[in-house]
Amino acid sequence: MIREILAPALLAALAFAPLAAKAEVAQQSDAGFVIKHSAVVTADPQTVWKTLIAPAKWWSSDHTWSKNADNLYLDAQATGCFCEKLPKPADAPEGQRMGSVEHMHIIFADPQRGVLRMVGSLGPLQGEALHGTLTVQLTKTETGTRIELEYVVGGYMRFKTEEIAPAVDGVLGQQLAGLAKAAGASAPAG
Numbered sequence: 001m002i003r004e005i006l007a008p009a010l011l012a013a014l015a016f017a018p019l020a021a022k023a024e025v026a027q028q029s030d031a032g033f034v035i036k037h038s039a040v041v042t043a044d045p046q047t048v049w050k051t052l053i054a055p056a057k058w059w060s061s062d063h064t065w066s067k068n069a070d071n072l073y074l075d076a077q078a079t080g081c082f083c084e085k086l087p088k089p090a091d092a093p094e095g096q097r098m099g100s101v102e103h104m105h106i107i108f109a110d111p112q113r114g115v116l117r118m119v120g121s122l123g124p125l126q127g128e129a130l131h132g133t134l135t136v137q138l139t140k141t142e143t144g145t146r147i148e149l150e151y152v153v154g155g156y157m158r159f160k161t162e163e164i165a166p167a168v169d170g171v172l173g174q175q176l177a178g179l180a181k182a183a184g185a186s187a188p189a190g
Contacts, residue, residue, distance in 0.1 A: 023035075023036070023037045023038075023169060023172075023173045023176075024036055024037075024169070025165045025166060025169050026150075028161045028162065028165045029161065030161060031154055031155075032130070032152070032153045032154030032155065032161070033152075033153055033161055033164075033165035033168070034150065034151070034152050034153075035149075035150070035151040035153075035165070035168055035169045035172055036148070036149070036150050037148070037149040037150075037169075037172055037173055037176045038146060038147060038148045038149070039146075039147050039176055039177075039179075039180045040141060040143070040144060040145065040146050040147070041144050041145055041147065041180050041183045041184045042143060042144040042184045043144055043145055043183045043184030044140070044144065044145060045114050045138045045139070045140050045145045046111075047145075047183060047184065048114075048138050048145045048147060048179075048183045048184075049111050049114060049116075049138060051179060051182050051183040052116060052136060052138070052179060052183075053074050053076040053116070054074070055069065055072040055073070055074050055082065056069050056070050056071070056072045056073065057182045058175070058178035058179045058181070058182035058183075059072055059175055059178060060174055060175060060178060063123060063171055063174070063175070064084055065084055065086060065101050066084060066085070066086050066087065071084050071085040071086070071087065072084050072103075073085075074106075075106065076106060076109045076111075076116065077106060077109050078106060078107060078108065078109060079105070079106065080105075080106040080109070081102050081104075081105060081106065082102070082103045082104040082105075082106065082118055082120070083100055083101060083102050083103060084100065084101045084103060085098055085099075085100055086098060086099030086100055086101060102120065103120055103122060104118035104119060104120030104122070104132075104134060105118060105119050105120055106118050107119055114137060114138030114139060114140075114145075115135065115136070115137055115138075116135070116136045117133065117134070117135045117136075118133075118134045119131065119132065119133050119134075120132055120134075121153070122134075122151075122168070122171075123168075123171065124159075124164075125153065125157065125159075125164070125168070128155070128156065128157040128158060128159070129155050129156040129157070130153055130154065130155040130156070130157055131153070131154055131155050132151060132152065132153040132154075133151070133152045134149070134150070134151045135148075135149070135150045135151075136148070136149050137149075137150075144184065145183075147176065147179065147180065147183075149172060149176055151168070151172060153168070
């Protein structure tokens with residue numbers, strides 16, 4: 001069943017991959033995998049940082065639990081949260097609280113160095129015994145900013161690494177494309 005769900009998502013993600021980006025499943029084994037993506041945008045690092053910490057502006061609604069990226073928020077400080085509000089259904093009983101999801105937990109946030117590091121298992125990985133570390137590094141270039149994204153995932157999972165790693169790679173590529181587009185025009189990754 002997971003295969004049927006992930007295959008269309010992977011194809012959709014690949015269709016939206018930015019031309020000004022590099023992407024790869026850098027490593028994989030039965031113990032986990034490493035995803036790396038990079039893109040260069042013409043915006044300065046401060047503009048990219050402000051966009052990065054506002055995921056509702058660039059994260060795909062297709063990859064949220066509520067199907068609405070407007071419900072995403074990121075508290076960019078250690079112990080902060082990349083989280084999502086789950087609004088109450090219209091027919092919810094009186095007094096029912098809104099739900100929520102923690103996608104990732106912030107462990108390092110340094111806007112001056114352009115580093116944001118979070119831990120957590122994204123999407124279908126959340127139900128597995130995995131540890132994932134996502135590092136986003138922003139580096140000033142002559143023409144703007146290089147955005148480097150690295151997601152290291154390890155632990156026990158019921159998925160086959162050779163199937164799930166490319167799917168995660170595609171989804172993260174789609175998110176980087178959204179961030180690059182929201183932050184400014186893409187430039188060759190070179």
